[in-house]
Structure formats: C-alpha cells, structure tokens
Amino acid sequence: xxxxxxxxxxxxxxxxxxxxxxxxxxxxxxxxxxxxxxxxxxxxxxxxxxxxxxxxxxxxxxxxxxxxxxxxxx
Amino acid sequence: xxxxxxxxxxxxxxxxxxxxxxxxxxxxxxxxxxxxxxxxxxxxxxxxxxxxxxxxxxxxxxxxxxxxxxxxxxxxxxxxxxxxxxxxxxxxxxxxxxxxxxxxxxxxxxxxxxxxxxxxxxxxxxxxxxxxxxxxxxxxxxxxxxxxxxxxxxxxxxxxxxxxxxxxxxxxxxxxxxxxxxxxxxxxxxxxxxxxxxxxxxxxxxxxxxxxxxxxxxxxxxxxxxxxxxxxxxxxxxxxxxxxxxxxxxxxxxxxxxxxxxxxxxxxxxxxxxxxxxxxxxxxxxxxxxxxxxxxxxxxxxxxxxxxxxxxxxxxxxxxxxxxxxxxxxxxxxxxxxxxxxxxxxxxxxxxxxxxxxxxxxxxxxxxxxxxxxxxxxxxxxxxxxxxxxxxxxxxxxxxxxxxxxxxxxxxxxxxxxxxxxxxxxxxxxxxxxxxxxxxxxxxxxxxxxxxxxxxxxxxxxxxxxxxxxxxxxxxxxxxxxxxxxxxxxxxxxxxxxxxxxxxxxxxxxxxxxxxxxxxxxxxxxxxxxxxxxxxxxxxxxxxxxxxxxxxxxxxxxxxxxxxxxxxxxxxxxxxxxxxxxxxxxxxxxxxxxxxxxxxxxxxxxxxxxxxxxxxxxxxxxxxx
Numbered sequence: 275x276x277x278x279x280x281x282x283x284x285x286x287x288x289x290x291x292x293x294x295x296x297x298x299x300x301x302x303x304x305x306x307x308x309x310x311x312x313x314x315x316x317x318x319x320x321x322x323x324x325x326x327x328x329x330x331x332x333x334x335x336x337x338x339x340x341x342x343x344x345x346x347x348x
Numbered sequence: 349x350x351x352x353x354x355x356x357x358x359x360x361x362x363x364x365x366x367x368x369x370x371x372x373x374x375x376x377x378x379x380x381x382x383x384x385x386x387x388x389x390x391x392x393x394x395x396x397x398x399x400x401x402x403x404x405x406x407x408x409x410x411x412x413x414x415x416x417x418x419x420x421x422x423x424x425x426x427x428x429x430x431x432x433x434x435x436x437x438x439x440x441x442x443x444x445x446x447x448x449x450x451x452x453x454x455x456x457x458x459x460x461x462x463x464x465x466x467x468x469x470x471x472x473x474x475x476x477x478x479x480x481x482x483x484x485x486x487x488x489x490x491x492x493x494x495x496x497x498x499x500x501x502x503x504x505x506x507x508x509x510x511x512x513x514x515x516x517x518x519x520x521x522x523x524x525x526x527x528x529x530x531x532x533x534x535x536x537x538x539x540x541x542x543x544x545x546x547x548x549x550x551x552x553x554x555x556x557x558x559x560x561x562x563x564x565x566x567x568x569x570x571x572x573x574x575x576x577x578x579x580x581x582x583x584x585x586x587x588x589x590x591x592x593x594x595x596x597x598x599x600x601x602x603x604x605x606x607x608x609x610x611x612x613x614x615x616x617x618x619x620x621x622x623x624x625x626x627x628x629x630x631x632x633x634x635x636x637x638x639x640x641x642x643x644x645x646x647x648x649x650x651x652x653x654x655x656x657x658x659x660x661x662x663x664x665x666x667x668x669x670x671x672x673x674x675x676x677x678x679x680x681x682x683x684x685x686x687x688x689x690x691x692x693x694x695x696x697x698x699x700x701x702x703x704x705x706x707x708x709x710x711x712x713x714x715x716x717x718x719x720x721x722x723x724x725x726x727x728x729x730x731x732x733x734x735x736x737x738x739x740x741x742x743x744x745x746x747x748x749x750x751x752x753x754x755x756x757x758x759x760x761x762x763x764x765x766x767x768x769x770x771x772x773x774x775x776x777x778x779x780x781x782x783x784x785x786x787x788x789x790x791x792x793x794x795x796x797x798x799x800x801x802x803x804x805x806x807x808x809x810x811x812x813x814x815x816x817x818x819x820x821x822x823x824x825x826x827x828x829x830x831x832x833x834x835x836x837x838x839x840x841x842x843x844x845x846x847x848x849x850x851x852x853x854x855x856x857x858x859x860x861x862x863x864x865x866x867x868x869x870x871x872x873x874x875x876x877x878x879x880x881x882x883x884x885x886x887x888x889x890x891x892x893x894x895x896x897x898x899x900x901x902x903x904x905x906x907x908x909x910x911x912x913x914x915x916x917x918x919x920x921x922x923x924x925x926x927x928x929x930x931x932x933x934x935x936x937x938x939x940x941x942x943x944x945x946x947x948x949x950x951x952x953x954x955x956x957x958x959x960x961x962x963x964x965x966x967x968x969x970x971x972x973x
Contacts (some may be wrong), residue, residue: 283352285451288416288634292580311458311642337410 275324279315281308281335282343289339296338302327315344350455356448360441363396367437376447388496397424414503414588416629426622427922427945430615439626439945446953453960454635458641468563469503469537469934475547485537485554494548496541504550505557507534511546515539520562521900522652538562561891565654572657573638576920580637584630595624598939602962616941623938627931628950629917632956636923636963644966645918652899653909660895663878664913668858670809670906671848673872674816674826676865677882678800678903679791683713685721687770687788694784703787705776706741706752714773717789719784740775751778758783771825790822793829801830803907807914809861813851815844844872851878880906912969919966923959932956 284290290310297306297317305318315335319327332344370388394401397420404421420443427436475493480802485503488494493509496502502515502793512530517523517539526542529535535548538559554560557930573581579948602617641658648655655661675681688696704722707715708730734746739760740753752775758765763778765786772790806814814835816823823837836847852860852875862869862876865883870893873879881894883901891897934951937943 284637285447285454286416286631287638288584288629289629291584291634310638313458 276318277328279288279317280345281313281315282345283322284308284313284342289342293335293338293342296334297331300325300327300330300334303331306331331339349618353448353452356444359395360444360448363392363437363441363444366392366395367434367441369751371434385615386433389437390428393424393428393433393437393440396437396444397421400440400443402427414592419588419592419628421626423622423945426618430618430622432619432945435619435945436767439949442946442949443626443953446949446957449957450631450635450953450960453957454639457639457960457964466821468559469501472503473497485557488554490550490553491548496548498541498543498545498547498954500541502535502537502539502541502548502550503557503559504554505534505552506548506550507533508546509549511544513544513546514542516542517900520558520652521780522650522905523900523902539840548948561888562649562654565656565891565897572659573663574641574658574920576662576690576917576924577637577641577658580633580924587630587633588628590971591624591628594935594939595628597622598624619945620938620941622947623943623945624935625946627935627938627951629952632927632931632959633924635956636927636959637920639960640916640920640923640963640966643964644912644919646967647911647952647967648912650967651905651908651912653905653912654891654897654899654968655909655913656897658880658893661913661916663859664861664896664910665917667878667913668809668859669811669813669855670804670817671813671851671860671862671872671876672820672832672903673862673864673869674814674823674846676793676901677863678797678814678826678830679793681775681791681865683717683789684792685717685787686772686790686792688785689766689768689788690785691766691783696785699777699785700787702745702750702779702784703752705774706733706750706777709733710735710741714775714789718775718787748780752776771822790825791818793826794901794903795932796902798830800903800906801832803904804910805831807907807911809907809910814928815839815847816843819873841868841871844869848875861906861910863903865901880909886963908969915969916966919962924960926962927955927959 284293285294287310290308292309294306297315301316302320302323304320306315308314309316317328317331335342335344350863357472365387370385370392374385400417401421403417404415407415407418420440424436424440426441471482472488473480473482473495474488475495480495488504494504494506498513508529508531510531512528514526515529515535516526517536519538519540520538532657534551537557599621601619602620603614606613638658641661644659644661645655655664672678688699690696690699700718700722701719707718730743730745733746734742736742736753738758740751741756743750743752751757753765755765755767755773755776758776758778761778761781763781763783765776765778765783768774768786768788770788770790772788775787775789777785777787801812812832812834814823814827814832816835816837817839818837820837823835827833827835838845838917848860848862859877859936861878862872863880865881865884870889873881873893878896879894880896880898881891882898882903896907896909931951934943934947938948
C-alpha cells in the first residue's frame with residue numbers, strides 16, 4: 275500500500291535525506307521517499323501490517339528529527 | 349516570516365544585545381570583574397544556542413556524532429575551553445542567523461515553486477438535490493454536475509452541458525490566449541473559466557483528473573535523480589566524517605609537530621580544529637543541487653513543459669540530435685486546402701463554390717476540408733449529387749454536369765486536364781467537357797515549425813532528422829520548407845523504431861531526442877535517449893510514454909525545453925563548483941591559521957544561502973528563443 279503524508283517543519287535537506295534512509299530501514303517498509311521541496315513523505319508498506327508499520331514510521335520520524343511531524347494523510 | 353522564524357529572530361536579537369552590552373562594558377573598562385564579563389557572554393551564548401546544545405546531547409545519547417547540531421556544539425564549547433569566549437558567542441549567533449536565512453530562503457522558494465504549480469483546486473461546487481454545495485474535489489463523483497463560475501478554476505475533467513465560455517489553459521500549457529468552449533466540449537481540470545458560468549458533467553474522478561496526473565508527475569519528479577544529484581548525496585555522506593577526522597588530526601598532530609610543550613600552541617591548533625567542525629556540515633552542498641533541479645522543473649512546468657525527473661534534465665541538456673515525427677508534430681495532422689489552380693475563364697470563387705456543392709454530401713476528410721475552406725456558405729444548390737466510388741462526385745448544378753474527383757475521373761469522362769505535381773492530394777473539377785481547375789489539399793505545416801527548427805539549430809542541436817509514414821514527395825516538400833536536411837519517408841511504426849535504433853548506434857557523444865505526438869510512437873519514445881511527447885494535454889498515452897511532455901502542441905517548446913535544461917545544468921555546475929571551492933579554500937586557510945571561526949561559519953551557512961539564491965534562478969525560463 276502506498277501512502278503520501280505531509281511532513282511539517284523539515285528545514286534541512288540533509289536531515290530529509292537522513293530521515294529517508296532511516297524510514298526505509300523500518301521493518302515492513304518496502305520503499306520510502308521524501309520530497310524535501312514539496313514536504314512530502316511517500317511510503318510503501320506491506321498491506322497486512324500497515325497500522326503497525328506506520329506507527330513505527332511515525333515514531334522513527336519523531337526520534338530522528340525532533341520537531342518534525344507527520345501531519346496529514348493525502 | 350512564520351512564527352517560528354520570528355521567535356528565532358527574537359532570540360538572536362536578545363543574544364546579540366547581551367553580547368554587545370558585554371563587549372561595550374568590557375571595552376570601556378566599566379566591569380572590572382572578569383567573571384561578570386564571562387557570565388554575560390555565556391548568557392548570550394545559551395540564549396542563542398540552547399536548542400543546538402540540547403539536540404547535541406540527545407544525539408550523543410543515540411550515538412549520532414556526525415549530526416550538525418553536535419558538531420556546532422563541540423566547536424563552540426571547544427572555543428569556550430580554549431578561552432575564546434567572544435568567538436564562541438559570535439559563531440553561535442552567526443550560525444543561527446545563517447540557519448534562519450536558510451530556512452526563510454527554503455520556505456520562500458518552496459512557495460514560489462509551488463505557486464508555479466498552483467493548479468490544485470481547493471473546492472468544487474456541485475449540484476446536489478437541486479442546490480449548489482461546495483465540497484472537496486475528492487468527494488465529487490463521476491456523472492455529477494459541477495458549476496464553474498467565471499474566474500474560477502475548473503476542479504475536475506468533464507464535459508460542458510450548459511453555457512459557453514473562454515477557457516484559459518495557461519496554468520497547464522503556458523499558452524495565455526484563451527480557447528473557446530461550448531456545450532459538448534470537454535474541459536480539463538486546472539484550466540480557468542474566463543467569461544461566463546458553465547455547468548460541467550464530471551467525467552473523471554479527481555484522482556484521475558488531468559490536474560492530479562500533472563501534479564503527481566511533477567511532485568514525483570524528484571524520485572528520478574540526476575547523476576550530479578546522486579554524486580552530491582554520496583559526496584555529502586563522506587564529506588562530514590572526513591572533515592571531522594581532519595579536525596582530530598589537526599588537534600593532535602599539529603601541536604606535536606610545532607611544539608607540544610607550549611599551551612598557547614595547543615590552544616591555537618584546537619581552535620583550528622573547532623573551525624573545521626563548523627565547516628563540516630554538508631547542507632549547502634546537499635541543498636544546492638536538488639533545489640536547482642527542482643526550480644528548473646518548476647519553471648519549465650510553468651511554460652507547459654513537464655519533465656519526469658532531474659535525470660531527464662541532464663539528458664536533455666546533452667541533446668545534439670533531434671528526431672522528429674512529421675504528422676502531428678511539425679504538421680497539424682489535419683488536411684487543409686493549400687492551393688487552388690484555376691483555368692483561364694474561371695475564377696477561384698466560382699471554382700470553390702462548385703467544389704463546395706459537390707462535396708456537400710460527403711463525409712470524406714477531403715470533402716470536409718473543402719467545405720471548411722469555403723466556409724460552407726452555399727450548401728444546397730445542386731439538383732442532383734451522386735458519389736462515384738473510387739473516382740469522386742458527379743453533380744448537376746444550375747443545369748450543367750459538374751465533376752469533382754481524382755485524375756482517373758478526369759480520364760474517365762474524357763476531359764483534358766492538367767496534371768498537378770504539388771505535394772498533397774488533388775481534387776480536379778470539370779463542368780460539362782471543360783476542365784476548370786484543381787484544388788490541392790495537404791497536411792499543413794504548423795506556423796511555428798520553421799521557427800522551431802531554426803531555434804533547435806540555434807541552440808546547438810546540430811542534427812535534425814524527420815521521420816514520416818507519408819510518401820517521399822510530401823516528406824521532401826515539408827523537409828525543404830522547414831530546412832531539414834535529413835528525412836526518411838514511407839516508414840511503418842516499426843520502421844521508425846528501427847531507424848531510431850540505427851541513428852542511436854551511429855552516434856557518439858551527445859544524446860538523441862525523439863519528438864512525437866505520443867499517439868502511435870510510444871515504442872520510439874521509449875527507445876530514444878529521451879522521448880518528448882507533444883500535445884500532452886488530455887492525452888494519457890503521451891503522458892505515460894514520454895520522459896518529457898509538452899502540454900500543448902507548439903514545436904517551439906522543444907528548443908525552449910532544451911535551453912532551459914542546459915541553463916539548469918549550468919547552474920547546478922556553478923553551485924557544485926562554488927560550494928566546494930569556498931569550503932575547500934576556507935578549510936585550507938583555517939588549517940594554516942589564516943582564517944578564523946568567523947570565516948568558517950560563512951563557509952557553512954553563508955554559502956548555503958548564496959547557493960539557494962542561485963538555484964532559484966533556474967526557475968526563470970526565458971520565453972523568448
């Protein structure tokens with residue numbers, strides 16, 4: 275399942291790149307990409323574990339970039 | 349400026365005020381107490397940089413030592429330890445100012461780039477149960493009726509069921525002249541309704557509407573990364589550790605070489621090492637390249653040129669061969685009357701009137717073209733019309749027999765006609781036994797095609813090849829008119845692929861672009877180094893198959909895209925060279941002791957801001973060629 279989220283308060287592209295690498299490593303995430311300019315996070319997650327995995331993704335974002343939030347689903 | 353920026357600005361100002369006060373009091377010998385002075389400086393230091401220190405502590409706990417917060421913290425704390433208090437405060441303040449600038453610049457460019465793509469409609473007015481309701485475009489279903497008032501954006505693709513208006517497609521195509529739309533015409537989301545209210549029956553859900561497709565394409569374009577973008581990301585990953593290791597080496601080896609016993613020497617080397625840490629943040633590098641590509645993509649999309657990724661900008665910039673399909677790309681693809689030959693004693697008006705009447709009953713494209721040319725002012729007037737299959741038409745007009753058709757018809761009725769040799773199809777016309785003249789019809793060359801070919805040649809695309817399925821006479825004619833030296837005619841779609849492959853094999857160096865209308869040349873679009881589809885507006889096939897989509901069917905946009913791509917790549921190169929040169933120069937100066945932490949801070953944040961400003965230039969795509 276592919277979902278797009280909006281990321282808030284992500285100011286530095288290097289941080290975005292680091293965050294992208296970290297999210298890709300989360301168990302259950304097939305693919306992740308951050309468009310720094312559009313402030314968008316696109317994640318592809320295994321269908322049957324979606325809720326569990328997305329929670330871990332949100333936790334990862336909070337841990338990696340304090341202040342950065344996953345805001346809305348689009 | 350957002351609230352966050354304002355808060356930061358306040359902190360910086362307060363910190364700077366404390367710093368300034370401390371410096372003045374110290375300078376004027378008002379505070380005699382050394383400790384009070386240091387205390388004031390520390391207060392300024394913490395006001396400016398407490399969040400950086402706090403993040404640094406968090407990062408140490410997580411073992412992330414190459415984080416920029418951590419590096420800044422170490423650098424300034426290091427400066428404090430070697431007794432450079434004012435330096436530490438100044439660097440912290442300047443770093444925060446730079447970060448603030450950078451954040452504002454990023455926000456600003458984000459907004460201006462996304463304003464280029466301000467296509468997404470916020471709401472749709474839909475008719476439900478007899479009243480108009482404003483809803484999110486996502487909620488509108490296929491088949492529902494939406495109301496679009498003048499000045500509003502059309503939110504979903506659909507067909508006009510009531511009203512007529514001018515539609516402005518500038519947001520999609522860059523073309524500012526509005527187009528007519530009336531009942532029964534389909535309209536595309538993202539266009540602006542100019543003159544009067546229209547009711548539109550929705551034909552596609554929002555997620556499949558043109559505007560969503562285009563936005564998705566542009567927003568996902570950052571996924572296809574250019575080589576220089578990947579290079580810079582990889583470079584940034586090794587850059588920080590290398591600079592940090594160099595700093596360690598400086599701090600340890602430096603004093604050992606120049607005299608370890610002297611505390612002053614140690615201090616000097618540690619100070620240099622700390623300055624190294626300040627320069628070690630790779631942000632300027634990481635931001636400058638993708639930002640340039642993104643603003644290039646944004647600028648081009650404003651002009652109706654959609655690019656599916658920065659890698660295609662790179663390829664397009666290297667393009668030196670353009671292979672163009674004829675029909676639909678250089679020509680309009682519609683048959684039109686291009687010439688009328690009249691015999692003596694017969695004027696053109698009379699000839700076309702007869703032709704018009706003869707063709708008034710036929711549905712053949714040639715007949716339609718003739719009717720169109722005449723403006724069909726005289727339908728009727730024939731006593732009898734019969735179609736002669738394979739020959740043409742026989743009609744009785746004003747009591748005399750009129751024949752309109754091909755050369756075989758003229759031979760059949762035994763009229764002495766003059767054979768036409770122009771490129772195109774012909775309709776010969778005879779009355780009774782007298783030959784009156786001939787109408788020449790052909791696929792017409794677009795008005796912009798000649799200028800487009802010249803512009804391509806002018807921007808360094810040296811080799812231009814035209815491919816067509818038409819016969820040699822037509823191909824030669826079009827090629828000659830447009831100034832194309834190389835053309836291949838009578839090609840089946842599969843031959844076009846073979847020909848393109850042959851051209852690809854035969855070339856060295858630059859890249860080959862294929863430009864087609866995306867209708868039956870998808871395989872060629874895919875095979876070429878870069879496939880450019882014309883007239884993408886409303887054609888899903890073209891948007892799917894190509895790497896670059898020209899939204900309207902104006903061939904001038906090809907040269908515009910090539911030029912914009914070259915300019916974007918040039919700015920990327922400028923940024924890479926500029927950022928690396930400044931960083932390396934300052935690292936060397938710092939290592940030699942010729943530059944202090946002040947210069948180091950400039951190399952970090954100052955350079956980033958300059959690179960961002962430079963990147964923004966890529967957004968301005970010159971309309972003039």
